[in-house]
Amino acid sequence: MNLKLKIWRQPNAKAKGKFEVYHVENISPDTSFLEMLDILNINLINEGKEPVAFDHDCREGICGMCSLHINGHAHGPDTEITTCQLHMRKFKDGDTIVIEPWRSAAFPVIKDLVVDRTAFDKIL
Amino acid sequence: MLKIESKVPQGPIADKWTKYKGDIKIVSPANKRKLDIIIIGTGLGGASAASTLGELGYNVKVFCISDSPRRAHSIAAQGGINAAKNYQNDNDSVFRLFYDTIKGGDYRAREANVYRLAEVSNLIIDHCVAQGVPFAREYGGTLDNRSFGGAQVSRTFYARGQTGQQLLLGAYASLNRQIAKGSVKSYPRHEVLDVVIVDGKARGVITRNLVTGEIERHGAHAVVIASGGYGNVFFLSTNAMNSNGSSAWQAYKRGAAFANPCFTQIHPTCIPVHGTQQSKLTLMSESLRNDGRIWVPKKLEDVEALRTKKKKASDIPEEDRDYYLERRYPAFGNLVPRDVASRAAKERCDAGYGVNETGLAVFLDFKTAIDRLGEDVIKARYGNLFQMYEKITDTNPYKEPMMIYPAVHYTMGGLWVDYNLMTTVPGLYAIGEANFSDHGANRLGASALMQGLADGYFVLPYTIGDYLSHDIQTPKIDTTSKEFEEAEKAVKDKIAKLLSIKGSQPVDVIHKKLGNIMWDNVGMARTKESLTKAIEEIKALREEFWKDVKVTGANDEFNQELEKAIRLADFLELGELMAIDALNRNESCGGHFREEYQTPEGEALRDDENYAYVAIWEYKGENQQPELYKEDLKFEAIKVAQRNYKD
Numbered sequence: 173m174n175l176k177l178k179i180w181r182q183p184n185a186k187a188k189g190k191f192e193v194y195h196v197e198n199i200s201p202d203t204s205f206l207e208m209l210d211i212l213n214i215n216l217i218n219e220g221k222e223p224v225a226f227d228h229d230c231r232e233g234i235c236g237m238c239s240l241h242i243n244g245h246a247h248g249p250d251t252e253i254t255t256c257q258l259h260m261r262k263f264k265d266g267d268t269i270v271i272e273p274w275r276s277a278a279f280p281v282i283k284d285l286v287v288d289r290t291a292f293d294k295i296l
Numbered sequence: 297m298l299k300i301e302s303k304v305p306q307g308p309i310a311d312k313w314t315k316y317k318g319d320i321k322i323v324s325p326a327n328k329r330k331l332d333i334i335i336i337g338t339g340l341g342g343a344s345a346a347s348t349l350g351e352l353g354y355n356v357k358v359f360c361i362s363d364s365p366r367r368a369h370s371i372a373a374q375g376g377i378n379a380a381k382n383y384q385n386d387n388d389s390v391f392r393l394f395y396d397t398i399k400g401g402d403y404r405a406r407e408a409n410v411y412r413l414a415e416v417s418n419l420i421i422d423h424c425v426a427q428g429v430p431f432a433r434e435y436g437g438t439l440d441n442r443s444f445g446g447a448q449v450s451r452t453f454y455a456r457g458q459t460g461q462q463l464l465l466g467a468y469a470s471l472n473r474q475i476a477k478g479s480v481k482s483y484p485r486h487e488v489l490d491v492v493i494v495d496g497k498a499r500g501v502i503t504r505n506l507v508t509g510e511i512e513r514h515g516a517h518a519v520v521i522a523s524g525g526y527g528n529v530f531f532l533s534t535n536a537m538n539s540n541g542s543s544a545w546q547a548y549k550r551g552a553a554f555a556n557p558c559f560t561q562i563h564p565t566c567i568p569v570h571g572t573q574q575s576k577l578t579l580m581s582e583s584l585r586n587d588g589r590i591w592v593p594k595k596l597e598d599v600e601a602l603r604t605k606k607k608k609a610s611d612i613p614e615e616d617r618d619y620y621l622e623r624r625y626p627a628f629g630n631l632v633p634r635d636v637a638s639r640a641a642k643e644r645c646d647a648g649y650g651v652n653e654t655g656l657a658v659f660l661d662f663k664t665a666i667d668r669l670g671e672d673v674i675k676a677r678y679g680n681l682f683q684m685y686e687k688i689t690d691t692n693p694y695k696e697p698m699m700i701y702p703a704v705h706y707t708m709g710g711l712w713v714d715y716n717l718m719t720t721v722p723g724l725y726a727i728g729e730a731n732f733s734d735h736g737a738n739r740l741g742a743s744a745l746m747q748g749l750a751d752g753y754f755v756l757p758y759t760i761g762d763y764l765s766h767d768i769q770t771p772k773i774d775t776t777s778k779e780f781e782e783a784e785k786a787v788k789d790k791i792a793k794l795l796s797i798k799g800s801q802p803v804d805v806i807h808k809k810l811g812n813i814m815w816d817n818v819g820m821a822r823t824k825e826s827l828t829k830a831i832e833e834i835k836a837l838r839e840e841f842w843k844d845v846k847v848t849g850a851n852d853e854f855n856q857e858l859e860k861a862i863r864l865a866d867f868l869e870l871g872e873l874m875a876i877d878a879l880n881r882n883e884s885c886g887g888h889f890r891e892e893y894q895t896p897e898g899e900a901l902r903d904d905e906n907y908a909y910v911a912i913w914e915y916k917g918e919n920q921q922p923e924l925y926k927e928d929l930k931f932e933a934i935k936v937a938q939r940n941y942k943d
Contacts, residue, residue: 183853200570200573202690207573207574211573214804217848218802229537231536231537231578233684234372253687290364293364
């Protein structure tokens with residue numbers, strides 16, 4: 173699959189962010205969404221650019237570390253899953269995918285797609 | 297010269313812990329308030345220890361790399377937690393759990409620690425039920441159990457396929473209560489990069505704030521490492537992406553000896569690798585082996601038909617299926633321990649019977665269970681796992697069997713600790729997966745949760761008091777001392793070095809190379825040749841890393857590439873020690889399988905004469921051969937025997 177990605181880039185909490193456009197090619201439909209971002213990041217590093225920061229950890233749908241708004245939906249188009257369990261087979265070749273951090277005052281951006289969720293620990 | 301003293305108390309095994317608790321010293325409430333403890337990690341071990349020590353009245357600081365303590369990788373544990381409650385009246389007992397754990401570990405664990413683990417297992421269940429952990433229950437309200445590998449009883453308590461998550465939320469809730477009370481201070485998104493030793497005692501840590509990059513000093517009267525295992529040395533494993541061995545490794549380089557580093561658990565039931573761009577392997581809980589049957593075709597032409605998709609699993613008739621675990625191990629069948637099940641899968645795949653395109657997969661089939669119990673029952677037991685499988689593989693496991701293959705899952709090796717869970721550095725403790733003590737050469741399923749919580753709730757809170765009772769006169773630790781100065785400088789220099797290399801290879805690219813070396817040579821089957829080769833290749837790769845790694849960004853910002861590079865630098869040393877240890881151990885035991893040492897039936901062949909010891913390695917400096925010490929394993933309560941899961 174070949175995809176066009178519009179990704180929110182913001183160096184830190186105080187900086188002003190903006191969307192950047194990237195392209196990834198030859199992505200297998202069995203690749204997970206976060207692996208697709210890994211591939212993009214390796215490409216960016218090889219091109220001498222800053223990789224996209226995003227939170228993730230267990231990558232098996234349980235820890236809650238990954239986040240992301242994908243095409244306007246939290247965790248993307250699939251249901252009952254976290255972003256790490258989203259696979260590229262849910263998209264079509266040639267799609268444009270918009271990837272944003274959570275847009276909420278309670279979760280300020282730390283960098284790119286990473287947000288500060290310590291507010292959760294205060295209410296739990 | 298290290299002094300290795302296990303400090304196992306005298307007396308009959310069943311009385312040791314009770315008597316010992318009566319003998320050790322305790323700290324009064326007035327003095328506890330003056331004592332500081334640092335805990336690294338917030339998984340089941342770290343969170344339970346921090347909440348318990350906070351409740352006791354100590355000042356606790358707890359560090360984790362995630363954005364919240366509740367994300368630690370204990371959360372991903374699926375199947376359950378063992379305890380010797382004997383609720384099923386199937387003749388379980390503390391002794392039987394102890395015996396199964398020692399035997400499952402292939403007689404390479406310390407007897408007294410394992411007995412204590414079995415002894416406190418029952419307390420854990422009561423404690424967690426009191427916290428409100430929603431264990432699965434029978435219709436009448438009593439707690440339910442299921443079976444796990446290496447046991448012929450049902451002693452595993454569970455909460456669907458999410459037991460780790462529920463237990464962690466229980467521990468996290470207790471921890472949060474202490475944080476609100478002020479007895480525990482939590483530092484999320486902080487990574488511990490060094491342990492500070494003052495006058496031979498652990499007195500603090502150096503941390504990096506992962507958001508700002510700030511390097512900080514924290515002092516304490518004792519330091520507890522609860523940072524989990526180092527399976528990610530293989531790059532691909534079931535561990536979380538950020539799980540790492542760095543705090544344990546820094547402790548090793550500061551004088552804490554490392555025990556049995558080569559003991560790695562390869563878990564038999566994971567979703568097979570799909571391609572080179574994969575980042576992570578996903579576990580399918582061992583609990584599935586309660587109702588799933590593992591098989592491959594008997595005929596190679598059926599294998600071919602499966603690989604070319606001319607046939608589906610359901611097209612292959614019963615008589616043409618080889619339920620190889622049931623065939624080889626009639627007494628335990630599909631519930632043999634993990635190392636045995638993994639090797640058996642490898643054996644079938646190596647013989648050409650792997651059922652997917654890569655030839656590295658076997659079936660885990662639920663048809664018999666679904667026919668017997670109905671789909672609803674299976675859904676109630678494993679629904680979330682089936683859903684996870686379908687999301688990842690796009691096949692419905694209610695209709696077609698799962699495809700599984702072994703993957704790196706857990707490390708039984710870790711920092712050497714004595715009976716008090718203290719490392720060879722006074723005041724430095726290691727609990728949970730980070731230590732070596734309870735699982736020998738192979739951990740039984742549902743025993744990791746048991747050990748993490750046993751250590752954190754019921755063992756460390758007592759034993760650390762004995763140590764601290766001698767430290768009540770020690771004032772707050774001065775973090776301006778030259779030891780802190782030196783440790784902070786070492787951390788800053790290392791980071792500056794990594795950022796200055798500006799080579800050509802991204803961190804992950806080098807990590808994958810390390811993973812390939814480890815999997816091919818220090819994985820499920822090892823030989824003298826493969827291990828010698830691995831040691832050379834890791835050394836070369838380490839040089840390559842320090843010359844050619846490309847770490848983007850700066851220190852004073854949120855920088856995930858830098859985080860990964862720091863961890864990989866440690867894995868590149870740890871991997872070598874694993875190979876050195878595996879090369880030293882000229883026997884096969886548990887997860888450590890040296891091809892040269894096997895029975896005619898292909899089972900692990902131990903050498904109790906020469907290797908019934910814990911291999912303890914002391915750091916001797918960069919690129920120096922570490923020094924080997926031995927703790928002889930003596931078994932007084934049980935008879936050592938060849939493991940037999942056949943009859």
